[in-house]
Amino acid sequence: MESGLIVVGMDRYLSGPQLARLVAIDPDTRPYYSALAGAVRLLILDGRLSVRMRVPAERHLAEALGVSRTTVTAAYDRLREQGYLESRQGAGSWTALPDPGSMGAENPWIASNDDGLLPLHAAAPLAPSTLAPAVAYAAEHYQRHALGIGYDPLGIAPLRQAIAAHYTARGLATRPEQILVTTGAQQALHLLASMLLPAGDAILLESPTYPHAMDVARMRGARIVPVGVPDDGWHLDLLTCAMRQSAARLAYLIPDFQNPTGHLMDDATRAALAGAARQYGTTLIVDETWSELAIDEVPAAAPLAAFDTDGRVISIGSASKLWWGGLRIGWIRTTAAMVRRLAVLRAGVDIASPLFEQLVVARLFEGIEETRAERRRTLRASRDALVAAVRERMPDWDFTVPKGGGALWVRLATPSATALADAASCHGVRLAPGPWFGVDGTLEGRLRLPFTQPPQVLAEAVERIAEARVRGPYGVRPAEPLTPAL
CATH class of the missing domain: 1.10.10.10 (Winged helix-like DNA-binding domain superfamily/Winged helix DNA-binding domain)
Structure with a gap:
């Protein structure tokens, strides 16, 4: 026909x-x-x-x-x-349509970065100036550890001591025995879910949230209970009602410059949330990956575990955002007994994290204030450049400028995030559309724009995105509508 x-x-x-x-x-x-x-x-x-x-x-x-x-x-x-x-x-x-929880081999989170596209799909920052001296220090002292077996399932003592001391300085008294060093925060989350989340159990997740947290929950065969994070931050009644109604034994939260919204939870909400978890029997996994990346002056927030009274709040952290994504070092802060159990479980995965990277991160902790100050300068410059460019080229987009973290959470003028991401990829930019962060594949009207790249890269990326909005994907003419034969 x-x-x-x-x-x-x-x-x-x-x-x-x-x-x-x-x-x-x-x-x-x-x-x-x-x-x-x-x-x-x-x-x-x-x-x-x-x-x-x-x-x-x-x-x-x-x-x-x-x-x-x-x-x-x-x-x-x-x-x-x-x-x-x-x-x-x-x-x-x-x-066909893919399962929302499994976007196939072209999952942009694991796509190669050597395709020439500007990587605005990832929020990992470039390495700070403090990295090179720390690497040199680790290389100089690496041989000192050759007399031992070369690995420790709990993590090397200097690093665990540094992490524990950092928690203590933030107002949460911590001993090295309460720290398990992991190969990134993602492994930390995977280990905790393997221990605490049986198949079929409910887990409470923010929506939007970190996409790989959803991956872990689905991998475990869990029942995901989403709780929306509105534009003005967390609503305590929504969180507590979800705990009570779902009987979720586990919850995953990002209270520090939440990914992707950038919200920072205040101490009153943290205290009330810890109390609600105690009341309803929910264990809280608190992701503090972004906690060190305040850009503007914000009220000091205590770790959520500081309000815990019965070991119900478990903290996870990472070297990837304050320092560098290539440092695949993370950690878990919990009870000493739980650390020992997790170390046994971890032995079936990789036994221990690489010694060299642990030495690097231990050294970096010694100069954490210097790195924090550098990050504040560079992220502020990049954030302000991105905000100015988006407001100039896409004035119909709406967002709140975050006081920390690494990204703008943008509301588009039309619900077209996936289409825009496809178009932008043909103009040299890889984007992170809202459905990546939505538990049910929703949030098509949202887009995460990280400001972890230098200002000149962000300015170029915005120009390409603006061009993609006008020209569309894969060509200069719009596709004709599909008209079925009669």
Whole structure:
């Protein structure tokens, strides 16, 4: 039929010419197969290409586009990996939607950074000037540890002492025996969930929240109980009602410059939350990864565990945000008994974290004030540059300027975050759309824009995003609407 859309019973499919017309890819786009996959994905996400619609055979679409069959095969393979295409031998391929909790092999959180795109999907900062001297110190003293076995499941003593001393200085008396050094905060969260979250149990998560926390919960087969974080911060009644009504035994919270909203929880809310957890039998996993990154003057906030009276609040931290993402060193602060149990559990994963990185982080703790001051200067400059650029180029976007952390949590003028991210990738910027942070794949009207890159990079990124808004993805002309044959 002329339209190319053929209906046979309940089986709907597109011809090669019609899909070629719909994707509307600029012939100069490179790599072409990636652009083709992205264009089809965008058609599915915005509803112009229905789910369960059969797509043309590879050779038919290749002929219609004037490209090699290998190019189309690569695009279809990518769509299958992402979950947007399903295939069965002899029956062809048809469109699909991936599980919201598993976005396939093209999960942008694990995508390579060598694709030339500006990495605004990640909020990890560049290394500070204090890193190089710490690395040199670790190299100089590394050989000193060669007389031992070379690893400690709990973490090396100097680092555990440094972390414990830092908690004590913040108002939470801590002994080294209460610290377990991990290979990043993500391993810390994984270990705690493995011990405390049986399959089928409920876990309370903020929404929006850190995406990999959702990954851990789903990996454990947990029942996720989302609690919204409004624009003005946490509402204690929403949190406590969720604890009571769900009977969740575990909750994961980010009270310090929450990722992605940037909110900072005040001491009164922290104290009340710890009391509610005690009342309803909920253990709180508190992610303090961003706690050291205040930019403006803010009231000093005590660690949430300072309000704990029965070991119900477990803190996790990381070297990745204050210092550098390449330092895969994190930690857990809990009771000494829990630390020993976690160390036994951890032995089945990696036994211990790398010695060299631990030596580096132990040295960095000695100059933490210097690094904190440097971060404040650089993040303030980057934040202010990003705020100015967005307000100039996208005045219809709304956001609250955070007093710390590493990102703006932007409300778009229209709910189009995924489409914008697809378009921006074709203009050289990788973005983090709101659904990455939504428990149910919601938040399509939101976008996280990190300000952890230098000001000049952020200014260039905003220019490219603005161009992507105007020109759209994969080409300079908009795709024509899909009109079924009658």
